[in-house]
Amino acid sequence: MRKIIIGVMGRGENATANDLQNAYTLGQLIAKQGWVLLTGGRNVGVMDAVNKGAKSADGLTIGILPGDYNQDGISPSVDIAIFTDMGNARNNINILTSDVVIACGMGAGTASEIALALKANKQVILLTNDEEGKLFFKKLSPENVHIVESAENAIATAKAILY
Amino acid sequence: MRKIIIGVMGRGENATANDLQNAYTLGQLIAKQGWVLLTGGRNVGVMDAVNKGAKSADGLTIGILPGDYNQDGISPSVDIAIFTDMGNARNNINILTSDVVIACGMGAGTASEIALALKANKQVILLTNDEEGKLFFKKLSPENVHIVESAENAIATAKAILY
Amino acid sequence: MRKIIIGVMGRGENATANDLQNAYTLGQLIAKQGWVLLTGGRNVGVMDAVNKGAKSADGLTIGILPGDYNQDGISPSVDIAIFTDMGNARNNINILTSDVVIACGMGAGTASEIALALKANKQVILLTNDEEGKLFFKKLSPENVHIVESAENAIATAKAILY
Amino acid sequence: MRKIIIGVMGRGENATANDLQNAYTLGQLIAKQGWVLLTGGRNVGVMDAVNKGAKSADGLTIGILPGDYNQDGISPSVDIAIFTDMGNARNNINILTSDVVIACGMGAGTASEIALALKANKQVILLTNDEEGKLFFKKLSPENVHIVESAENAIATAKAILY
Numbered sequence: 001m002r003k004i005i006i007g008v009m010g011r012g013e014n015a016t017a018n019d020l021q022n023a024y025t026l027g028q029l030i031a032k033q034g035w036v037l038l039t040g041g042r043n044v045g046v047m048d049a050v051n052k053g054a055k056s057a058d059g060l061t062i063g064i065l066p067g068d069y070n071q072d073g074i075s076p077s078v079d080i081a082i083f084t085d086m087g088n089a090r091n092n093i094n095i096l097t098s099d100v101v102i103a104c105g106m107g108a109g110t111a112s113e114i115a116l117a118l119k120a121n122k123q124v125i126l127l128t129n130d131e132e133g134k135l136f137f138k139k140l141s142p143e144n145v146h147i148v149e150s151a152e153n154a155i156a157t158a159k160a161i162l163y
Numbered sequence: 164m165r166k167i168i169i170g171v172m173g174r175g176e177n178a179t180a181n182d183l184q185n186a187y188t189l190g191q192l193i194a195k196q197g198w199v200l201l202t203g204g205r206n207v208g209v210m211d212a213v214n215k216g217a218k219s220a221d222g223l224t225i226g227i228l229p230g231d232y233n234q235d236g237i238s239p240s241v242d243i244a245i246f247t248d249m250g251n252a253r254n255n256i257n258i259l260t261s262d263v264v265i266a267c268g269m270g271a272g273t274a275s276e277i278a279l280a281l282k283a284n285k286q287v288i289l290l291t292n293d294e295e296g297k298l299f300f301k302k303l304s305p306e307n308v309h310i311v312e313s314a315e316n317a318i319a320t321a322k323a324i325l326y
Numbered sequence: 327m328r329k330i331i332i333g334v335m336g337r338g339e340n341a342t343a344n345d346l347q348n349a350y351t352l353g354q355l356i357a358k359q360g361w362v363l364l365t366g367g368r369n370v371g372v373m374d375a376v377n378k379g380a381k382s383a384d385g386l387t388i389g390i391l392p393g394d395y396n397q398d399g400i401s402p403s404v405d406i407a408i409f410t411d412m413g414n415a416r417n418n419i420n421i422l423t424s425d426v427v428i429a430c431g432m433g434a435g436t437a438s439e440i441a442l443a444l445k446a447n448k449q450v451i452l453l454t455n456d457e458e459g460k461l462f463f464k465k466l467s468p469e470n471v472h473i474v475e476s477a478e479n480a481i482a483t484a485k486a487i488l489y
Numbered sequence: 490m491r492k493i494i495i496g497v498m499g500r501g502e503n504a505t506a507n508d509l510q511n512a513y514t515l516g517q518l519i520a521k522q523g524w525v526l527l528t529g530g531r532n533v534g535v536m537d538a539v540n541k542g543a544k545s546a547d548g549l550t551i552g553i554l555p556g557d558y559n560q561d562g563i564s565p566s567v568d569i570a571i572f573t574d575m576g577n578a579r580n581n582i583n584i585l586t587s588d589v590v591i592a593c594g595m596g597a598g599t600a601s602e603i604a605l606a607l608k609a610n611k612q613v614i615l616l617t618n619d620e621e622g623k624l625f626f627k628k629l630s631p632e633n634v635h636i637v638e639s640a641e642n643a644i645a646t647a648k649a650i651l652y
Binding site: 085 | 164165166
């Protein structure tokens with residue numbers, strides 16, 4: 001039976017300490033709900049932190065990797081590594097596969113995932129202190145963008161969307 | 164920790180009764196090994212039968228779908244549905260993600276997956292009575308193509324490749 | 327010998343009259359420079375208008391279509407129709423292929439293309455009256471985002487980037 | 490107005506002298522028909538030879554590259570370089586975009602393109618001395634596979650398909 005999948009998107013190399021803390025907590029809370037975690041699968045930044053959080057609570061984790069099976073750089077906390085060899089075009093798979101998309105922090109890759117999610121008419125939760133990003137995306141899609149202030153709030157919003 | 168993923172490829176609409184029986188048995192045996200099953204995820208033919216077999220033995224099943232999340236036609240035995248919206252280009256993800264590829268039967272889509280797997284230097288197990296296909300692919304890549312006569316034989320060959 | 331390709335991105339269904347006028351002028355000016363025009367290829371909105379402009383000045387036009395060759399909805403002003411069958415994942419091809427990316431107007435798809443372009447370290451020219459979008463993207467990538475006020479200004483900026 | 494596009498597929502690194510000669514002639518003849526040539530775009534093997542042939546007769550050439558715009562290895566005879574960054578998944582774009590697909594020689598990549606073309610219900614012309622390949626694909630799709638003995642014969646067959 002199909003499992004619920006929550007996608008968490010965020011910076012790799014330039015994630016902030018605050019993003020990483022939020023990501024770890026998001027991972028724990030997603031796992032505790034019995035949801036599957038989906039990320040971009042790399043062993044850096046938000047991707048790595050949220051996977052670690054999910055595994056600390058015995059969650060199941062999927063990584064949609066940009067490279068092929070020969071690459072290094074997979075988060076050791078990923079259970080199921082999907083190799084796309086599609087670079088950033090895999091961002092579209094990330095958001096199409098997620099029942100709810102949570103953006104944790106902001107960057108160019110994250111912005112592309114938020115925008116692709118809105119284009120696909122998906123619900124997106126923003127957990128970031130990027131004020132310009134919040135203004136821009138909220139105006140772009142008032143009904144599908146949900147701005148939250150904490151990981152706990154993100155999970156509550158995801159539950160309200162799902163059930 | 165990364166799980167071992169076995170991809171089973173085969174016809175959707177025009178699978179033979181023999182293909183379907185082999186697929187169901189492959190699914191059961193893959194699950195009993197503790198491996199994750201990967202397919203194209205649709206609710207027809209080999210994809211559906213192998214997923215049913217895996218679920219009958221409490222396996223974990225991934226479907227890499229050609230369409231997006233609005234589509235019908237997902238096998239109800241798929242646990243984790245990855246939506247690519249890439250049509251048959253998703254065949255390359257199928258084979259890159261599989262630690263071993265098993266072709267169960269033959270058709271144009273299956274042939275594309277065998278060929279893409281060989282191009283990516285993956286090991287491929289052929290369980291089919293398509294004699295021309297066996298001759299062609301074995302000549303194309305003598306070292307990476309393994310011809311077997313039964314589902315049990317396919318699993319034994321996969322174990323020899325993996326361990 | 328490789329030709330210079332300029333990508334023009336913008337809304338399909340909900341383009342404004344101002345976007346369409348800018349798009350038509352951009353197409354004309356791109357063709358007059360001897361550059362090849364690249365768009366998403368559909369027969370609506372900015373895509374269609376910019377292709378019409380380019381053809382009015384005898385330009386060469388490429389459309390990177392989201393669907394396959396059976397689909398309707400191709401701009402009749404597209405010379406070379408590339409069928410990806412990848413939906414919005416084709417947006418990454420649009421920006422990787424363009425020597426310079428021009429966003430004409432704003433929307434979710436356009437925002438995804440701007441973000442993917444910045445992720446790929448491409449130069450992006452914004453011709454839009456979406457003030458939140460300009461603030462957001464300029465902060466995200468101050469060096470690679472160029473804000474302009476007219477089609478003529480966009481072309482002058484593209485020339486400065488290219489030569 | 491949409492131009493007719495003929496895709497020529499064949500080996501990169503391991504093309505035979507016969508394949509290269511056929512490819513060069515195919516390129517010339519395609520250009521003389523006023524058709525656009527599409528290939529995988531790399532600077533080796535059949536891809537490079539057919540592009541050279543087309544340019545010798547003033548044709549227009551498109552290369553659908555597996556990598557991104559930073560890569561080396563583009564055939565200098567490619568006019569329009571489309572960067573997919575999708576590896577071999579770009580093979581599906583090659584065949585969807587081609588009005589007729591010609592396989593010149595045989596290899597794993599070429600076999601994947603033939604198979605993907607047949608899956609998409611495209612007409613495929615085989616110009617190869619791989620006897621197993623001809624038997625396999627002709628049986629797989631008797632109506633859509635056309636076996637020819639020379640470049641000239643391939644072009645005559647393409648004309649019969651197109652007009």
